[in-house]
Amino acid sequence: MLNLSSCYLHHTYGKMDDNEEELDQEQTEKLLLFQDLSGIEDIERCKRILQQHNYNIEAAVQDTLNESEGRPLVYNQPQSQPQERPPTVDTQPFVQRVYTVARPLPSHGWFQWSYMLILLPFRIVYSTICNLFPWIARMLWNDPRLNVVDPQGDVLKFVRYFTELYGLVHPNFYLGTYSQALNDAKRDLKYVLVYLHSNEHQDTDHFCRTTLANDDVTNFVNEHMIFWAASVDTPEGYRVSRALKENTYPFLALIVLRNSKLTVVLKIEGPIEPEDLVAKLTRGMRDNEGYLVAARQERADISLSQNLRQEQDEAYRESLRQDEEKEKKKRVEQEKLEQEEAARKEEEQRSQQLKEDKIRMRLEKAANLPAEPDADDPECVRLLIKLPNGVRLDRCFRKTDSLEVIYDYVYVQDDVPEEFQLQTNYPRRVLQCQPAGEGGTTPIPTVDEAGLKPKEMLFVQDISD
Known part of the structure; x- marks a missing residue:
């Protein structure tokens, strides 16, 4: 019965388009087992619950039982927020392609499934205890990766580590923080390719040496996008990994300004060959280029409107200046006329005063003239x-x-x-x-x-x- 359902489910969900995550054989078996244990008939809901718990059946079953009984969740507790938050990035856009390349796992027979069912209660109890302890530890002791003290230092440290280990052939690293990279991408309307590095993952070394060190990948990334990378072992990288909600490594995310909001438009998880990486990045850029064109046009319209408004303001200020000059000139001419009129009146008053003074003086002098002597007077x-x-x-x-x-x-x-x-x-x-x-x-x-x-x-x- 289980094998028939597995085959049917693999046929139905194993081959999906690029818009959904592919399920490998182990994930398919876990999905059927979780459906039997939880009693949930909706296969899509079972799939979402398992994805939220990274396909940890014990955690998914325990949280499902807790949710049905009204008790708080144990395995899905939110972590504390970092001290410095980067710009908001929409990790669930309308269209998002997630590519997961998983390694094939060996299949299980009836004996293994029966053995797993017998041990399932003990594993649930054991997993609950093991997961409760880290949760309690996080409550009592802060994870040092949550305390982002020097985000740029974390980035530079990883760049030095990557260059020393894998050489100089790689995309040009952005030497700033994640927030600065997003701000520059938003300002310049460019794509941001985020790479999260995990030293503990088995596929990381091969991915760095064969894919990131590939000349075609290097040239393509340098030409079309900003490349930001960090290790998840550092506070800055760990914070970004929590924001982007990665599932496995190597992890790549393509971010672009979409409808005035920074959005993750493509996720690539797991190992990938250079030519496939370039092809998927090209497809992601082609599918979202229209949003950048619209953003550029919007900015051009805003700039044109601002320039037009500025020209109108300058013309208005020039008109005001000319009016002020005319008014000033008119005022100066009016003052000059008033001064001339005042001077003329003053001159007239002075002239009139002189005339009056002269008349008065003449009268005084005429009155003071001595009498005219006789012509016969010898003197x-x-x-x-x-x-x-x-x-x-x-x-x-x-x-x-x-x-x-x-x-x-x-x-x-x-x-x-x-x-x-x-x-x-x-x-x-x-x-x-x-x-x-x-x-x-x-x-x-x-x-x-x-x-x-x-x-x-x-x-x-x-x-x-």
């Missing part, structure tokens, strides 16, 4: 004064009158210039009608002292300019 001097416009003034003065009296007489006339001086006809000389010397200390001479004749002609000279 009288008759002066004929000619203005620049040709008007002639005729008046008598006393010999004892100061020349300032003559100046004031001319000053109060209507057609006299703003500034003027008096001069004789012959010999031509300028009369001192105002105090001379520093501070005006030199006295003004009288008519007699000035040597004017009883009949003299004087000229008014305009010195306003």
